[in-house]
Amino acid sequence: MPTNLADAIAALVNVTVENSCLLHEMAQNTKPPVFTKADEPLEADDWLRTMEQKFDLIHCTKFQKSVFAAQQLRGAAGAWYANLMAIQPVGVPLTWTEFRTAFRAHYIPDGVMAMKLDEFLALRQGDQTVMQYVGRFNHLSQYASEHVNTDAKKKKWFMRGLNTKL
Known part of the structure; x- marks a missing residue:
């Protein structure tokens, strides 16, 4: 000072x-x-x-x-x-x-961020290609930082949304 x-x-x-x-x-x-x-x-x-x-x-x-x-x-x-x-x-x-x-x-608005978090939590590969799913996952994960703040969590949420056929 x-x-x-x-x-x-x-x-x-x-x-x-x-x-x-x-x-x-x-x-x-x-x-x-x-x-x-x-x-x-x-x-x-x-x-x-x-x-x-x-x-x-x-x-x-x-x-x-x-x-x-x-x-x-x-x-x-x-x-x-x-x-x-x-x-x-x-x-x-x-x-x-x-x-x-x-x-x-x-x-x-708070509601928009909550909607994006919900969208992330509900994300499934469905009929998307793996690359399309990766893009969507990466985009939505920015709204769910507490769910992807470690590699283990990110892997868990990614695998959870993948088709079981893979």
Whole structure:
């Protein structure tokens, strides 16, 4: 913690410069997607997932992640973010986890995520090829993280849905 006002201002300037450099680097090297609106709620979840993949490419703090993601919001999504920031305590930055939670609460109804989890739990190969089943399994497993968070669990759920003929 800075001990005087001059040190505090210098620390703030350094953080601002670091954030600017990081945002420039991220924009140049990662080609992050812009988010305006979601015609389907899961498009918002896909945008979050893509942003998190971009964050894996660079080193940034949990605060810089939310600042960078906010720069990718346009139109109604940008207005939503401005409203979110207006209700935050002054001088308290938003973490990525807080941003993601608020974004999901606004764009993805709880019922949609529950429906996707139910779809995963009911998934069976049926008349699909194994490759089609693998694709569907991988897609739906992102909504059932607690069921596939270990190799053993993932294998169990995958095998459970395969045709017994195999």
